Each structure stands twice: as structure tokens, then as C-alpha cells.
Amino acid sequence: MMIHWLKREHRFFPHINEFIQLTLFCLIFFVIINDSMFSFFLEPFSMGRDVILYQRANQIELVADHCALVVLSTVAAILTGVGLGIFATRKMGQDFEPLIQSISSLSQTFPPVAVLALTVPAVGFGFTPTLIALFLFSLLPILNNTIIGIRSISLEVLEAAVGMGMTKMQVLFQIELPLSARIISAGVRTAVVINVGTATIGALVGAGGLGAPILSGLEQNNPAMIIQGAFSAGFIALFFDWFFSCIEKRFYISENKND
């Protein structure tokens, strides 16, 4: 019945499913950033302690710091990754492609903790080294997908575009990027989801974010605090995943345009 109703409604309000999902996300988000409500839910895990939530910052600050880390690093990685990807697929950048690829995959083979350990002496403790580590980490999926996306466009389509009289810029913005947008966006989605999890290690060098309650919880042996950080981070990861899946659906898909 319910499904039937939803399907019928579809015609008039095509995004109703996404709307319902968004409402759900907002509800949970509201609980998470509200300290008193969140502590009510976490109370059973505190094993009788007085302290339920992390004390040195409230949830809003923790979530905001965490999101700032993720968003800033990802935006930087998108600009760099897509930019390098476009460069590597131009005629003049072709020679650099192997170099670009190997540098970016090298950055991913370094564990984030090691990157932190290396950057802290250079830029000091806090937000910045974490940002750098996250940036390096999300570069590879975005760069890779940009190159794959652009390379997967059929030769005929590109030839037609040039033959119709498009300039190089027009080919890039009207053909190559729209046709690879879905693959690039899938790379961004992977990068963001990994970053939300990886950002928790920022707490090790004092970057704040949702790693802080997890660390404290581990030190004080307080499961409520661990759950506070882990659940919030997990939720944010889910949200970003959902958000980008919605964006992806808007882009051209090579198999089927009917959905």
C-alpha cells in the first residue's frame, strides 16, 4: 500500500524519497548536536559514571570541527585532483600522467598517522597537519576517477565535438566534464567517506573533532564517550554518502537514462 502510494506520488513530487530521507537525517542530526538529548540516549552506556559526554567541548563544536576538517580537505582535494586530472588528459599534460599518478598513489600508501607524524614537525600541532593528511589521502580517488572518467569517453564523441567546431574549452566543459561527472563524483564520495573516518585521528595531534571524545573515552574507559564520537562520525559519513549519491543520480549515466 505504502509503496503504491509513493509510486503514484512520484509523478507530482519526483524527489519525495530523497525528501523523506533528508528529514530523517535532520532529525538524527538534531539529536546529535543537542548535548542533553544525546546524553539521554548514551546514559545506558556510561556504566554508572556521572560523566556521560566529553566535557571539554560540546557536540556542536566537535561536529563543526570535524565537518570543517572533512569539507576543507575535500574541497582542496577536488580542486587539485580534478585540476591535475584535466591537465593529465590534455595533450600537453600527457607526459606528466605517469608522474602525477605515481605521486598520488604514493600519498595514499602512507598511513595517515605517518603523514601526521611527518607534518607535525613542519607545521606544528593542531588543525593544519590533519588537514594536510586528509587532503593527501583524498587526492588519489578523485584524481584517479577524473582521469578514468575523461579517458572513458568514446573517441567518436570527442571527434564529433571537435568536428562541430567546439573550442578546447567547450569540449572540456560541454562534453568531457559532463560525461565524466558521475565517475568523478563517485571518487569524491569515496574520498569524503574515508575522510570522515580518518579525521578522527586528528585528535592525536589536537585537531579537535569527533576523535577527541573517542580518545578520552578510551583513556577513561568510558564506552558512552567512545560511542559519542564513533556514532556521530558514522552518522556524518552516512550523511555524506547519501548526499553524494543524490548528486550522482543527477549526472549522466552511461547505461540508462530512464530512471
Added chain:
Amino acid sequence: MIQLREIEKYYGELKAVSNLNVTFPKGQISVIIGPSGCGKTTTLKMINLMVKPTHGKITIDSKDINKFHPEKLRRSIGYVIQNIGLFPHMSVSNNISVVPRLLKWSKHKIRERTNELLELVGLDSKIYLEKYPNQLSGGEAQRIGVARALAADPSILLMDEPFGAVDPLTREILQTEFLEIQNRVKKTIVFITHDLDEAIKLADKLIIMKDGKIIQDDSPDRILTEPKNQFIRDFIGTDRALKRLLRLTSRDHMHDAHHVDENERVDEIVSKFAEHPFLWVTDSRGVLKGWINLRKADHKKSVSDEMTLIQPNTLSISPMNTLRDALSKMIGEGIRSIPIVDREHRLQGEVTLEGIQEVVNRQNQI
């Protein structure tokens, strides 16, 4: 008019074409044909500056093409690429309007032109405008490819196997429509094909290539009657007489067809058509309905009771069809004459086996 002078193109060590001297006359269809890899596409792409010749000079209306801005030149030349290459992320209407949009036409003008073009290539704009390329059949996609090339009304059209990916029947329809369009628009067309029948049917000028060189370059009739060497003779095969029928349209060789109105009574007309007992039957508007053999008909009845029905588009051909189409249909159906009908299925005339025989005899005497 497009002229190629002493053109040579190397890809590294590989000589793709050499010693090309050819003229593509204004307002005519020049067809290039030859085995795979002989340099047809390379020749075509040099005309719109997508490939740069290693040597030689290309002029359009006596102007060196290197003097043009490449993008501007390409926007002024329609181009149907081998394998169509529609933009998969754009709707049919956006695919067709690519060049007009590059030329910054007004929205209104673009919309009008798109509808006009869809109609020109025989597709219903209501159905097709918002479709995407992956929702089209091969034949529909090729029509859209042609419409896209015609969009900005270029005077030159480069077509690289535009009807390659469709079945023979659809191809024949597309060719016939293409000739009708060309009769109206009179573009300078360079057309590449693998299909000799297609080449002979469409070409005002036929260019046969092999290994990057032009072997013979002449009117199809001349090539069929005076093949230059053994390669050409082998290439055009032994059925030259039949091939020449491809050059002749039914319109030019049809006779008046004896026909009666379906509402007449058999006994009233039987004396009038004593010499021609076999008649086509039309309705009051002249639309072909069927045929009747007066010898076998019941004289007391009306023509419509006694006739044999013909389904539209089965036992008839259009005035633009070639005599070879007519002949093969007659042989296929085991009949001695075939009715010619226009788009509204109105009877225009007929082509008979004897008529074709006469044409062939006359040709052989010249």
C-alpha cells in the same frame, strides 16, 4: 567548390594518402569509395582541418583553408562522423542544436530550426525532441546525425559513412530521402561509403580510391561504362548493366498507369478497357487501393468488391526509387508492372518490365 591539390598525408612513417588531386563541385554529391584503410576518412578530415596534410593545398571557393580559423571553419561545414557520435548526455534537441548554440543563435530560432530539421529527416518532433541517444534505433540515430550536421544550414556537408549502421531496407529509405533533401537544399557534399550500390545511386561524381591514391574519378556512368583498369573492373563487378539501373529513378521512367475508380461497376468499364484487363484501382482522391483483373471479375459487381487489396507500402514504390528497386521488387513479387505512388499513396504511374528492358536496350546502343 572544394579543391585538393597535391595532397599528401603521413602518419609517422605510414603514408595514408598521397598525390591527391581532386575537385568536389559546388552543389553536387561527390562520393568517395574504396577498401577499408585506403584513406577516405583521412581525406575528409583534412577538409575541415581535423587532420593537417603533410603536403599540399586545400581550397574552398579558391580560398586556402589555412586562412580560416579552425573552429569557425568547422562550424560552417556540416560533419557526419563515421559511427555517428551523438553526444550521449544530451537530448536529441540539444544534439541537433549544438552548432547553432555555438553560433549563439536565439533560443526561439534554435527551437524552430530543430523542429524543422526533425521534420526534414522524417522524425516526429513531439516524440523525439526529448529522447536521449541510447533510446534511439540505429536508423533514428543516423537521421539525427544528419540533422545535426545540417543544423546551421552549412553549404558544405562532409558525410563519413552516414548510413553504415542500418539494415539494407532502412538504408535504401534513408538514401532516397537523402536524395530528396539534396534536390531541395543543393549542398556541396563529400560522401564516403563502402557500399558500391549506394555510391552509384547517390553520386554526381564518383571517386574510387585504393592505398591512399585516387584510381578513377568521374561520373558514375562513365566509370560503369569505361572502367579505367582491371582494379576498377573488379571493383564494380560483372553486373554493370544492373548497376546502371541504380542511376535511373522511377519518376523519370514511369508510364501512365491504367486505373479505375473503386466505385465504378465492372460491366460499365469492361468495354472501355478491353485492351487492358489488368487495372490499378484508386479511390476518389486517387489513392491506390488495389488491382483488378477484368477478365476474372464478376461483371455484375462493383470494382471495390472484385479488386485485390494492396497494403500501403508493400506492392508499390516511390518516384524517387531507382529502376533497380523497381526491378527487384517485380522479380521478387513475380509481377510485370509496379505502381508508383507519392507520399500520400496517390497513384502517379507505373514501371513495367518491358519499360525497363527498353531503357537498357537504349543505353546499350549509345
